[in-house]
Amino acid sequence: MSKITFFIKKVPLMGWVSVIVFSSVLLLLFLGSFTQSAQAKAPSICAVSQFSVSQQDSVSNPYQSERALNPMTLLIFTFLITVFLGVELLTKVPSQLHTPLMSGSNAISGITVVGACLAAGQGRESLLLVLIGVIAMICAMINVAGGYLVTDRMLRMFKGKERK
Template sequence: MDNQVIYLLFILALSIFLGFEIISKVPSTLHTPLMSGSNAISGITLVGAIIAAGTSGGDQTTLILATLAVTFATINVVGGYMVTDRMLGMFKKKGSGGNK
């Protein structure tokens, strides 16, 4: 194997381990703010995927992967905001006049 591939696999394994350790230590009261932050990151990913799809230069593989990235990032952003809205809805007062 090439040294660069080994280096990249090491970085991938380290980031997976570190991400799991960090997320597992988060208290449940911070999940809503973290969800909002991850939605912002997914929005940035969505913009990058759209740029990659637009500048594929006719390369079919790049276009397919960029289109998949746009699809998955869009699902992640929409789903994340739906979950965040539902979680924040649990904190609204019920029966406060005409407001919902």
């Protein structure tokens, strides 16, 4: 038990380790699945619209296809870099601004509104999908609108000098 608590004590460190392990497992899986056909790629809501360019290109140019980066590895890479950037950036926030930081980051996490738009805007073919989309839309917009407004309201209270 003490060993477990010891591990969890090192949250930030363990965070990095798990991120690295996670991504390297994915990489291994990727390498292992080279032999499998990549034809049966399931189109996700958005996958159709993005990052399908490189695959089309790879067909036309065999030399390019050898060098082409898998878009997914790029996304994982983006994720890794952002986590490190986030930690660097946010350790600099002074403790007096921690509450606005939390409400502000709440607003940013409302970025799922992008996904909610895509879900809610797919038309009326499926009532369930519309329902899910609308609820997701409501929740995400509560986050976005409420988060930014309350952060602004709070930050305007912070005064450097005595108000006269």
